[in-house]
Amino acid sequence: MVTDSYISISDLTFTYAQGTRPALSGVNLEIQQGEYVALVGLNGAGKTTLGLCLNGIIPHMLMGQGSGRVRIAGQDPWVTPVREMGRIVGMVFDNPEFQMSQVTAAEEVALGLENLGVPYPEMVERVAAALGTVGLTGFDERSPMALSGGQQQRLAIAATLAMRPSILFMDEPTSNLDPIGKEEVFEIARRLNREEGITIVVAEHEVEVLAEYADRIIVLSEGRIALQGTPAEVFSQVDAVAALGLRVPQVTEFAHAVEGGTGELPVTLEGALTWAEARR
Amino acid sequence: MTAQVSGAANEAKTGSILAVTKARYVYPRGNVVALEEISVDVPAGQSLGIVGQNGSGKTTLTKLMNGLLRPTSGSVVVDGMDTAKYPVQAMAAHVGYVFQNPNHQLFAPTVADELAFGPRNLGVSEEGIAERVAEATEFFSLQEVLALHPYRISFPLRKLVGIASIFTMRPKVFILDEPTTGQDHRTTSTINRLIHELVDRGSTVICVAHDMPLLADVSERLIVMWNGQLIADGTPREVFSDKAVMGRTHLAPPQITQFSMQLPGRAGRPPALSLAELVAEYQTPDRAAAREA
Numbered sequence: 001m002v003t004d005s006y007i008s009i010s011d012l013t014f015t016y017a018q019g020t021r022p023a024l025s026g027v028n029l030e031i032q033q034g035e036y037v038a039l040v041g042l043n044g045a046g047k048t049t050l051g052l053c054l055n056g057i058i059p060h061m062l063m064g065q066g067s068g069r070v071r072i073a074g075q076d077p078w079v080t081p082v083r084e085m086g087r088i089v090g091m092v093f094d095n096p097e098f099q100m101s102q103v104t105a106a107e108e109v110a111l112g113l114e115n116l117g118v119p120y121p122e123m124v125e126r127v128a129a130a131l132g133t134v135g136l137t138g139f140d141e142r143s144p145m146a147l148s149g150g151q152q153q154r155l156a157i158a159a160t161l162a163m164r165p166s167i168l169f170m171d172e173p174t175s176n177l178d179p180i181g182k183e184e185v186f187e188i189a190r191r192l193n194r195e196e197g198i199t200i201v202v203a204e205h206e207v208e209v210l211a212e213y214a215d216r217i218i219v220l221s222e223g224r225i226a227l228q229g230t231p232a233e234v235f236s237q238v239d240a241v242a243a244l245g246l247r248v249p250q251v252t253e254f255a256h257a258v259e260g261g262t263g264e265l266p267v268t269l270e271g272a273l274t275w276a277e278a279r280r
Numbered sequence: 281m282t283a284q285v286s287g288a289a290n291e292a293k294t295g296s297i298l299a300v301t302k303a304r305y306v307y308p309r310g311n312v313v314a315l316e317e318i319s320v321d322v323p324a325g326q327s328l329g330i331v332g333q334n335g336s337g338k339t340t341l342t343k344l345m346n347g348l349l350r351p352t353s354g355s356v357v358v359d360g361m362d363t364a365k366y367p368v369q370a371m372a373a374h375v376g377y378v379f380q381n382p383n384h385q386l387f388a389p390t391v392a393d394e395l396a397f398g399p400r401n402l403g404v405s406e407e408g409i410a411e412r413v414a415e416a417t418e419f420f421s422l423q424e425v426l427a428l429h430p431y432r433i434s435f436p437l438r439k440l441v442g443i444a445s446i447f448t449m450r451p452k453v454f455i456l457d458e459p460t461t462g463q464d465h466r467t468t469s470t471i472n473r474l475i476h477e478l479v480d481r482g483s484t485v486i487c488v489a490h491d492m493p494l495l496a497d498v499s500e501r502l503i504v505m506w507n508g509q510l511i512a513d514g515t516p517r518e519v520f521s522d523k524a525v526m527g528r529t530h531l532a533p534p535q536i537t538q539f540s541m542q543l544p545g546r547a548g549r550p551p552a553l554s555l556a557e558l559v560a561e562y563q564t565p566d567r568a569a570a571r572e573a
Contacts (some may be wrong), residue, residue, distance in 0.1 A: 269542075280545060
């Protein structure tokens with residue numbers, strides 16, 4: 001008997017109701033529990049669509065024509081209701097402000113738990129724990145609107161974490177944040193991944209950041225997986241990445257320009273400095 | 281509110297297209313000082329980048345520059361016009377402002393109408409409008425979405441339409457607030473090309489961004505905002521080399537610049553701003569020979 005991976009997607013094709021071409025086309029993808037995976041691609045390549053397939057927002061809330069097989073932690077999101085899937089897959093989007101609806105930060109985090117019918121004492125405990133994880137202890141009574149962008153996004157992550165998901169999908173979580181906010185969010189995701197074993201799937205454009213944090217890079221192009229592998233495996237294919245309209249980290253491009261070849265190139269600043277030291 | 285047209289020519293004293301002089305801004309409700317006394321002179325044709333964390337005063341400064349806000353004290357003179365004396369509509373012909381969020385800017389029923397709106401408002405002939413719309417359509421590759429409602433297209437594309445609809449107004453001063461936020465590499469490249477094109481045409485470009493590789497490439501000058509204050513003003517190379525300023529503001533130079541600053545055997549040389557620059561330096565014969573030895 002073959003066991004499914006934690007996230008197992010076979011031959012997934014999906015076309016939105018108003019769409020003229022498939023947003024996803026024949027996608028096959030296996031992600032193991034505890035992996036940190038990054039989705040990269042041009043806008044419209046299918047990154048968000050793929051993420052929304054993980055918790056059943058597609059096809060339950062965004063309609064369209066789909067085929068293929070999706071299994072998330074043994075569940076079939078095409079059958080299991082979204083609110084059940086929400087316990088497994090947490091979602092964080094690019095604009096935290098759109099996710100905020102409550103008067104205080106604590107209420108914001110408690111909202112999902114109330115909907116799940118979690119008893120009050122446990123709710124209080126989970127809210128405190130989630131705020132603590134994202135470094136917002138003491139912010140309980142603050143208005144979400146009075147927080148900085150980075151704090152708001154951390155609050156959105158806390159609201160998701162309180163549901164105790166084992167998978168976190170983050171869709172361009174830092175595109176509206178400043179450099180400090182960006183670092184805060186990526187550091188928290190790394191900690192959740194390493195210390196709590198949460199599987200991270202993140203869609204993001206900034207390849208320098210992804211090379212630093214992700215275990216695996218999946219490049220989407222026109223709804224299909226075009227390339228995948230470790231950051232070094234994918235980004236070393238400088239020309240193939242460029243042909244897809246994307247770029248690799250600046251240090252990788254540098255190594256490629258001065259050395260060329262088909263070998264593996266450095267993808268992080270630290271890696272590039274070691275690489276340069278070896279060539280003095 | 282009436283526009284005072286008389287004396288406009290006399291207001292241009294500095295020779296700059298844009299002069300912010302000891303401008304201070306306090307938001308009317310509450311006593312939060314958004315900007316301390318700031319002075320910036322921008323010569324015509326300059327490409328100026330503004331960096332800083334959110335809340336540092338960048339957007340307040342750019343809103344003073346186009347008259348959306350008026351300084352609590354001090355003055356802002358754009359193209360010879362003191363913003364305190366003219367309605368913001370009168371400033372619009374001189375300063376184009378691209379909002380970070382295109383939803384704050386777009387309202388026409390189709391993308392084509394959106395592109396035509398600005399120049400029509402400025403009294404450009406129908407022929408001239410058609411020419412400008414065609415140029416913008418080509419430059420931003422908007423052929424397929426011209427007939428669509430701006431809200432029927434994706435957010436990143438809508439952002440590009442927001443930029444294109446100011447481009448057709450051909451303002452002397454072009455202010456862009458976070459133009460590459462949420463954009464992919466292809467669109468970021470288009471925006472990079474746009475800024476170079478605008479500068480080639482003699483426009484003045486002011487770009488607020490967290491995108492350091494973009495600013496390293498397109499800006500002649502960078503100013504750094506921190507806590508409502510202007511704390512650094514220089515070329516990108518000077519600013520990126522200033523470790524105290526970069527550290528205090530938690531800003532990081534582009535990765536290639538950081539790499540060049542730490543590259544063994546390069547001590548004392550100014551940091552590289554671009555990949556091409558560092559590659560060229562690395563491949564000069566004496567460097568290559570030094571590595572061989």
